[in-house]
Amino acid sequence: MPREASPERTPGPVRRRERTEENMERLLSAAADLMARQGYDKTSIRDVGREAGFSLAGMYYYFRSKEELLYRIQDRTFGLLLAQQERLAADGGTPEERFRRLVCSHLSYLSTHRDELKVCTFELESLKGEYYAKIEKLRRRYFKLMAQLVGDLLGASGRTGVDARDIRHSTLFVFGMLNWALMWFDPRRDSPTGELGEKMVGMVLDGLRG
Amino acid sequence: MPREASPERTPGPVRRRERTEENMERLLSAAADLMARQGYDKTSIRDVGREAGFSLAGMYYYFRSKEELLYRIQDRTFGLLLAQQERLAADGGTPEERFRRLVCSHLSYLSTHRDELKVCTFELESLKGEYYAKIEKLRRRYFKLMAQLVGDLLGASGRTGVDARDIRHSTLFVFGMLNWALMWFDPRRDSPTGELGEKMVGMVLDGLRG
DNA sequence: CACCAATTGGAACGAACGTTCGATATGTTA
DNA sequence: TAACATATCGAACGTTCGTTCCAATTGGTG
Structure with missing residues (x-):
C-alpha cells in the first residue's frame, strides 16, 4: 500500500x-x-x-567535524543578523533614527536567538583557519556598519576634534552594552526588548543625566 | 641557636x-x-x-585541583579590585565624581591585570559549588556598589518614574562597556586608560550628542 | 518485488586530559 | 653529619573525547 x-x-x-x-x-x-x-x-x-x-x-x-558544526551555527546566525541590519541601515532617516532601528533590531534578534548569538559572540576563537576568517569577516562588516552610524552621530553633535579613535571607542562601548546583554537578558525578568532598546539608545544619545 | x-x-x-x-x-x-x-x-x-x-x-x-587553581586566580584578582573600588566609592564627593573615579580605576586595573580579569569575567561558570558561590558573592557586591552610584546619578538627573529596573539596566549597560573592553583593549593601540575612562564617563553621563 | 541511495548506529581507536603514587632531591635544623 | 619536612618529578591510571569503520536499516524508484 x-x-x-x-x-x-x-x-x-x-x-x-x-x-x-x-x-x-x-x-x-x-x-x-x-x-x-x-x-x-x-x-x-x-x-x-x-x-x-x-x-x-x-x-x-x-557535519564533517565538531568545528564545522560550530561554524554552521555561527555562519547562519550571524549572517542572518548582518543581512537584517544592513537592510535596516540602508532604509534611510536621520542618524538617530537609523541608530535606534539598529539597536532595537539587534536586541530583538537577541531575544529570539539568544543561544545562537551567544555562541557567535563568545566562541569565535574556537574556530580556526578558514572558518575563523569567514566569521571574522562578517564581524568586521557589522562593526563598520555600526561605526559609520556612530561616526555620523558624533559628527552631528557639533563636537570638535572627533577622530577615528573616538568613533572606534564609542562603537565598542555600544557593542559592549549589546553583547553583554547576552549574559543577563531574561525575557521573563526584563522588559520587552522594545523598551530595553529605548533605554539603551537613550543612554548612548543623551546619557544618564540628559 | x-x-x-x-x-x-x-x-x-x-x-x-x-x-x-x-x-x-x-x-x-x-x-x-x-x-x-x-x-x-x-x-x-x-x-x-x-x-x-x-x-x-x-x-x-x-593546588589540589585545576578548579582550585582557577578559583585562586579569581579570588585574588577580583578581591583586590573589589577592595580598591569599595575604598574609592567611600571616599566622598558628588555622585559624578565618585562614578568617574570608579570607572577610571576599573579601567586602570584592567590595563594592568588584563589576563586575570578576563579569567574572572569569562570563566566564573567554570567554577562549581562552593568555589562558584564565593566568587559570585564578590560579583554581587561589586554590582550593588555600582548600582547604588548609578541610582544616585539617575536620581540627580531630575527624571520622573525611575524604578529599580531602570537602575539595574543602566548598571548592566555600564558593566557591558567595562567588561567588553577586555575583548579589545590593547595598551599599544588604545589611548591611556585615563583618557578612555573620560570617554566612557562622558558617554554614560551625557551621551554622544551631549 | 528488487534495487539503490540516503541514513543510522554499535563498536572501537588513538589521543589528550586531570589526577595519583611512590621515589627522589633539596635545604634547614639539631 | 643525621634527621626531617619541604619540594619535585617520572610514570602510570582511568576517563572522556572526537573521529572512523562498517554493517544494518530505511524509504523511494523502476
Whole structure:
C-alpha cells in the first residue's frame, strides 16, 4: 500500500529532503543550546546527539567535524543578523533614527536567538583557519556598519576634534552594552526588548543625566 | 641557636617560604595568561607547567585541583579590585565624581591585570559549588556598589518614574562597556586608560550628542 | 518485488586530559 | 653529619573525547 495515497501532497523525495533539513535544524538548535549554556569545549558531540535524538556516529552524516558544526551555527546566525541590519541601515532617516532601528533590531534578534548569538559572540576563537576568517569577516562588516552610524552621530553633535579613535571607542562601548546583554537578558525578568532598546539608545544619545 | 641570628638578612626558612610564594605567583600568572588567551578548558595543566617551569605532577604541591587553581586566580584578582573600588566609592564627593573615579580605576586595573580579569569575567561558570558561590558573592557586591552610584546619578538627573529596573539596566549597560573592553583593549593601540575612562564617563553621563 | 541511495548506529581507536603514587632531591635544623 | 619536612618529578591510571569503520536499516524508484 502506498504511503501517500492522498492526491495533493508532495510525493516523495521532497519529503525525504525536508525531513533531513528538519534534522539538521534540530541538530544545530540542540548544539547551540548546549554550547550557549556550557561552552563549546564542555559540550561533547555525545551530548548533542543525546539532546537531538541521534546516535554518536549518526550525526557525522550531517557535519564533517565538531568545528564545522560550530561554524554552521555561527555562519547562519550571524549572517542572518548582518543581512537584517544592513537592510535596516540602508532604509534611510536621520542618524538617530537609523541608530535606534539598529539597536532595537539587534536586541530583538537577541531575544529570539539568544543561544545562537551567544555562541557567535563568545566562541569565535574556537574556530580556526578558514572558518575563523569567514566569521571574522562578517564581524568586521557589522562593526563598520555600526561605526559609520556612530561616526555620523558624533559628527552631528557639533563636537570638535572627533577622530577615528573616538568613533572606534564609542562603537565598542555600544557593542559592549549589546553583547553583554547576552549574559543577563531574561525575557521573563526584563522588559520587552522594545523598551530595553529605548533605554539603551537613550543612554548612548543623551546619557544618564540628559 | 636562635631563629633570627643575623639582624638584617632573613636567614633560612623565610627564604624558603619566599621562594615558594614566588613560585605560586609564577604559577597563577602563567595560568591566567594561558586561560585568558585560550580559555579554561583548552588550557591543560601540562601547558601551565611548561609555561611556569614545573613538571606536571610537581604543580600539585601548589593546588589540589585545576578548579582550585582557577578559583585562586579569581579570588585574588577580583578581591583586590573589589577592595580598591569599595575604598574609592567611600571616599566622598558628588555622585559624578565618585562614578568617574570608579570607572577610571576599573579601567586602570584592567590595563594592568588584563589576563586575570578576563579569567574572572569569562570563566566564573567554570567554577562549581562552593568555589562558584564565593566568587559570585564578590560579583554581587561589586554590582550593588555600582548600582547604588548609578541610582544616585539617575536620581540627580531630575527624571520622573525611575524604578529599580531602570537602575539595574543602566548598571548592566555600564558593566557591558567595562567588561567588553577586555575583548579589545590593547595598551599599544588604545589611548591611556585615563583618557578612555573620560570617554566612557562622558558617554554614560551625557551621551554622544551631549 | 528488487534495487539503490540516503541514513543510522554499535563498536572501537588513538589521543589528550586531570589526577595519583611512590621515589627522589633539596635545604634547614639539631 | 643525621634527621626531617619541604619540594619535585617520572610514570602510570582511568576517563572522556572526537573521529572512523562498517554493517544494518530505511524509504523511494523502476
